Amino acid sequence: MPQQTVAKYNAFPQVQLTDRQWPSRVIDTAPIWMSTDLRDGNQSLFEPMNGEKKMRMFETLCAVGFKEIEVAFPSASQTEFDFVRGLIEGNHIPDDVTIEVLTQAREHLIRRTFESLKGIKRAIVHVYNATSKPFRENVFGMSKPEVVKMAVDAVKLIKTLAEAQPETEFVLEYSPETFTATELDFALEVCNAVTEAWGATPERKVILNLPTTVEVATPNIYADQIEWMHRNLARRDSVLISLHPHNDRGTAVAAAELGLMAGADRVEGCLFGNGERTGNVDLVTLALNMHTQGVDPQLDFSDINAVARTYEHCTQLPIHPRHPYVGDLVFTAFSGSHQDAIKKGFSAQQADGLWSVPYLPIDPADVGRSYDSVIRVNSQSGKGGIAWLMENEHGVVMPRRLQVEFSGVVQQHTDAHGGEVSAEEIWGLFADTYLDAAVPVRYCGHQLFENGAAQGIRLRVDIDGVPQELTGEGNGPINAAVHALQSGGIGIQVRSYEERSMVPVGEDGNARACAFMEVAGSKSDCYGVGIDANIVTASIKALISGANRSRASVQDAVPA
Known part of the structure; x- marks a missing residue:
């Protein structure tokens, strides 16, 4: 890259965490999974899913085992609002599944979001506002206290609306959007203010979602940020730390894995990494990575092809043939x-x-x-x-x-x-x-007979198109057939012989005999193969196959 373009960038500063613990930890249990295929994944599509496709995707996510699914941004459009209503009024939500809806920290959007949730038993309301310096100063023109107030006011309104709907259990999720680019001490200040405003307790936990809205650093720095928050949050026993990694640097899976090692409890993402820009973390890869380490991911991808085909139908996006675990070529070796x-x-x-x-x-x-x-x-x-x-x-x-x-x-x-x-x-x-070569010899049939201690054979063949019946004797059928061919001018010498049972895949299961005959050739030994229900017939076919292969090698050896 030209030096003048490289000079525009600075390395992201490291987190001062000299006694970090995450590098020595392992992932030994599955996190809480939350699919955002129907919201973050859907809003990033060229053509967002219609109602039929959203319902098909929702049913697939439930079947896979997701217990939390972000289904819509109901205040964004009537289509999104109607989908939430359809799930509730149609009784499509399994008893063990909680849907989640997203809203910005704005009063009219929050109120509209609650209208979409009327009559539901349990729901997660996910509210967010951006907290990083570029957003505070360049996008919104807000001070730090104003950003904190915006978050707290939104949470207080959600709490009031939730109390007015006592038949529903509401769970609060808060995201300091652009968390990874936000000063850690300020991210902590906002999050602590939110949990205090909600009145978080161990029985009424708040989900604090700490997203890599944009990947700005290596995964180890994200892990440091998560561990720092994990160790410094007030009311930590009343909080579920959630990860929402994006893939701008191509390291979302690694960031999620290190974030879980750093103390997170929950992961948000999409099935195959769909989402804004370069996508959300790929939950299939993340879950199956755990599977390969002997950890039950609590998600069922035992029919990965069915999940993949549903995803491709609903999103109209292809899955790369080298995509981990699911691509058409990942279990393929050419080398x-x-x-x-x-x-x-x-x-x-x-x-x-x-x-x-x-x-x-x-x-x-x-x-x-x-x-x-x-x-x-x-x-x-x-x-x-x-x-x-x-x-x-x-x-x-x-x-x-x-x-x-x-x-x-x-x-x-x-x-x-x-x-x-x-x-x-x-x-x-x-x-x-x-099997099919018939030059110079084509097998037509045979009869075995005994002549004292010797085994005899009458071998019916075509040699260069001329029908002949050859007779030979020997210490067994193969030896007798060798002598019979020699009497017809087909000189052949057997080097080795093997026979095996053969059950063709997908057929009726009736085994056939497969005989392999290694015979002497002019340049090198070569093989003949015969297949038949009768082992003797298979052996004779293999011998004749070898004779034809041997003749072919002789012809190859003759200079032009």
Whole structure:
């Protein structure tokens, strides 16, 4: 950056907290969660949600387990007001869920807000005013005492209106907006004045929301600010400290985690980080981070895809494919070394053991994702990913040397065509290479017979398009088939043989035999593969597949 632009900025001053405690603390319990998807998240959309979308989002948030949901800014518009009324009059609010509404610290807006809440059993009224020096001096032209008076007058009015509606339990939430840019001693003064005016007690707590309205410093400084407030607030036992991190510096999740370590009790944010400018803190990431540390987040994201699709429908915003935990590619490995490590990790993972699979901090199954998308293949991929897809999509467990051989086939394809190769395309390559090749030999059928101690075979094949019946004997069906092919001019030597049961994924569960035959080729050994319900037939098909593969390697070795 040019020096003249850098010179416009100063580093944010550190908090003088030499005995800070938060660095040695851990998050061991879930905070109180409050979703602001329907308010902060909604007001930042190109096209705010209509009533149907807001209701769908509200129901999803309830189903996930949010007990506090900020649903509207009812004094801002008739649409917002009507949505609150619709929730109340339609009995859409579960008994264990408290809705929250936002209002500025202005009398007519507060009164309108209370009108929207008539008849509700319990509600949080969230009032705010800006407290930082730039707002005091440049936006509002107010002194510090005037800012304090504005907050206190608003709280007193809320208290009076709440007392006039005794059938409703009202909870006060106050935000010193732009808290992180406000002098700490002044933020403390305003907050203490608010809790005193409300008459906060341990039984009637005030929520003090201390937002990073704009991220202005590193997350450790926010943690210092929260710990300083936590240690210096009057009536701390009558206060719930709430965090509302924005993501201007891209560190909202870290700021929230450090803020909880610093003494906060509650977090406000949106599901996938939607919100003004760069967004609110991403509550899904925050909650699932806790999950991966063995802490129950008390939110249910076991069907993360359903939540994501609802979010995208309601907000008309896409979720980035690399978004933590939910993006389409976050449980995907293209790199060959990554794929190999993941495949081996899954093989070693015990069903009842601690999760320990390389490159995957969470078990995809915990969020309702399936393993079929764990491995994806492109030109950067290796044998591990291909083997994973073959096993999990088609039930074919390849010997290691076949993995190496077939990965070369896939590599040639990706080098030639570019882009990603789907599981079905990989299966097509496998079938073309090993199962469907009929040149020079095409299998037509066989009959086994015994000749004393020897095993005999009559093998019906087409060789270069000519039908033939070949006879051979040996110490078993495979050996007899080798001799039969040799009698027809197809010289072949078997290096190794393996057979495995194969249950194709998604089919009727009837196992088939999969035979792997490693045969001698002119340049190197190569594999043949045969699949059939009968193991002998599968073995003969594998032998013929190997013979065709071997002939192909001979042709490749002949100079042009």
